[in-house]
Amino acid sequence: MSNNRVSRRQFLNYTLTGVGGFMAAGMLLPMVRFAIDPVLQTKAEGDFVQTSQKVADLTEEPVRVDFSYEQVDAWYKSEVTDTAWVYKQGDQVIALSPVCKHLGCTVNWAGDSAHPDQFFCACHGGRYEKTGKNIPGTPPTGPLDEYEVAEQDGLVMLGKKIANTLV
Amino acid sequence: MFFNVNDVQQFQQQKDFIDTALVPLLSLDFKEAKIKQSSSAAEFLMSLTAFIEQQFKGRLMLVPPFSYTEQTRNGVSVELLKKEMEDAGFKHVFFITCDHYWTSFQEQLDVIWLPSIPLESMDTGVKQSILQNQLNQVIPTFTSKWFQV
Numbered sequence: 235m236s237n238n239r240v241s242r243r244q245f246l247n248y249t250l251t252g253v254g255g256f257m258a259a260g261m262l263l264p265m266v267r268f269a270i271d272p273v274l275q276t277k278a279e280g281d282f283v284q285t286s287q288k289v290a291d292l293t294e295e296p297v298r299v300d301f302s303y304e305q306v307d308a309w310y311k312s313e314v315t316d317t318a319w320v321y322k323q324g325d326q327v328i329a330l331s332p333v334c335k336h337l338g339c340t341v342n343w344a345g346d347s348a349h350p351d352q353f354f355c356a357c358h359g360g361r362y363e364k365t366g367k368n369i370p371g372t373p374p375t376g377p378l379d380e381y382e383v384a385e386q387d388g389l390v391m392l393g394k395k396i397a398n399t400l401v
Numbered sequence: 402m403f404f405n406v407n408d409v410q411q412f413q414q415q416k417d418f419i420d421t422a423l424v425p426l427l428s429l430d431f432k433e434a435k436i437k438q439s440s441s442a443a444e445f446l447m448s449l450t451a452f453i454e455q456q457f458k459g460r461l462m463l464v465p466p467f468s469y470t471e472q473t474r475n476g477v478s479v480e481l482l483k484k485e486m487e488d489a490g491f492k493h494v495f496f497i498t499c500d501h502y503w504t505s506f507q508e509q510l511d512v513i514w515l516p517s518i519p520l521e522s523m524d525t526g527v528k529q530s531i532l533q534n535q536l537n538q539v540i541p542t543f544t545s546k547w548f549q550v
Contacts, residue, residue, distance in 0.1 A: 300529060315529060337411075337418055337459025356544055357460035358418055373418075 282384050282391040287320060289327060289385050296321040296343045296353075296364065299329070301392055318381050318392055319343055319353070321364070328400070329381035329392055330366045335374040353378065365400040377401045402462040403454065412462060419459065421543070422491040424482065425450050425466035426498040428474070442499045442517035449515070450497060452532045453539065461543070462491070474502065479510060493546055497539075513542055 240248075285301040296319040305314045317340070318329040332340045334355040341362065345354030352369070353362040361369040366378035380400070382393030402408035402419060412419045425446050430439040446466070454463040464486075469477050483494045496503060496510060499517040506512050515535065520528050 302525065313525065315525070334459060337415065339459040340456045355459075356540070357457055 282382070282386075282393045284386065285318075285390045285392060287390045289388055289390055292320060292322045292327060292390075294321055294323065296330070298332075298343075299390065299392075320383075320390060327383045327385070327390060329383050329390070330398075331379040331381060331395055333379065334360050335368065335376040335378065336360050341378070366398045367401040402458060404462065404464055408462070416490045419462060420490070420492040421457075421461040421547075422464055422486050422494045423450060423453065423461050424464045424479075424486075424494065424496050426477070426479070426496055426500060426503055427466040427468040428498070428500040428502075429468050429470050431470065441519045441521060445517040445520050446497070446499050446515075448520060448528075449532055449535055452536055453497075456536060456540070457543065460547075479503070479506060483510060495543070495546075511542075511546065513539055515539075 283301050283303045285299050287297070287299045299318050299320045300315055301318070302313050302315040305312050317332050319332055319341075320327065320329045322328070330353075332342075332353075334341050334357065336355065336358060339355050339357040339360075341353040341355045341360070343353055344350045345356060346352070346359075346361070349361060351364060353364075353366070355361070355374070358373045360372045360374040362374065362378050363369065366380065368374040368377055377398040377400075379395045380398050381395055384391040384393065402412055427443055427446060428439065429443070430436060450463055450466075454461065467477055467482070479496060486494045494511065495513060496506075497513045497515070499515055501514065503512045504514045507514075515538075518531060518535070520531065523531070
């Protein structure tokens with residue numbers, strides 16, 4: 235015991251190294267954490283927005299699905315509500331944007347009683363087939379846009395608007 | 402279409418298609434007893450007209466509301482307004498309001514009068530379905546006028 239005595243110089247050395255080590259670690263660790271943060275970040279699921287529509291309730295008949303998300307416009311935050319026409323084709327879920335390709339009105343499924351199996355735009359009589367393909371001879375010049383679709387907990391999730399992939 | 406630069410430019414190029422103007426007539430009342438009700442009606446009318454605009458974006462231009470109080474109401478001459486807009490290329494001019502006063506103009510003008518519904522206490526889902534209902538009621542007014550010609 236007595237030959238293991240710690241001298242005053244040694245004691246001071248140990249304590250200073252110890253305290254200095256903690257201080258260095260306290261400064262370096264946050265820096266390291268900041269540097270690798272992008273890697274650790276959990277990706278939010280794309281930009282998918284959950285709707286209240288159950289996948290199991292979908293049929294081949296398009297239904298109107300409203301969904302809302304928060305939009306930030308500079309300092310102004312607002313809740314935006316958007317709509318999609320959603321139906322099932324085989325096992326695939328299809329979501330079409332209701333925005334007419336002519337001048338941007340909202341189209342309705344079976345909006346014209348003469349054409350019950352088409353999308354109809356009340357503004358200038360534009361018509362689209364169920365796939366979103368525009369019917370020649372009516373004002374629209376292109377097919378309806380499509381939404382990316384995903385499924386979570388049995389609910390339909392809608393993503394970005396993409397060009398129509400069905401026609 | 403809204404009354405902003407982008408949409409107005411599009412209107413100038415597409416006058417054949419964008420041929421309808423929608424003018425909200427908005428009554429303001431600053432009296433202590435009425436101010437709350439007046440703001441509620443304004444909120445309703447603004448929400449509804451924005452919704453109508455979304456539905457008929459390609460055919461209809463929503464003009465900023467003409468606001469007046471009871472004292473200044475006589476200063477709003479709707480006939481002149483309609484005339485000026487028709488000269489600018491709008492074939493149809495609709496007025497939409499929650500103020501009962503304008504129903505007396507229904508003979509000469511297309512006035513859509515709606516009772517205001519207090520939306521402020523409702524949550525988004527209910528609000529949405531109420532507006533959808535109101536929209537469904539005004540759609541025939543537009544389409545019947547459009548297909549008349």
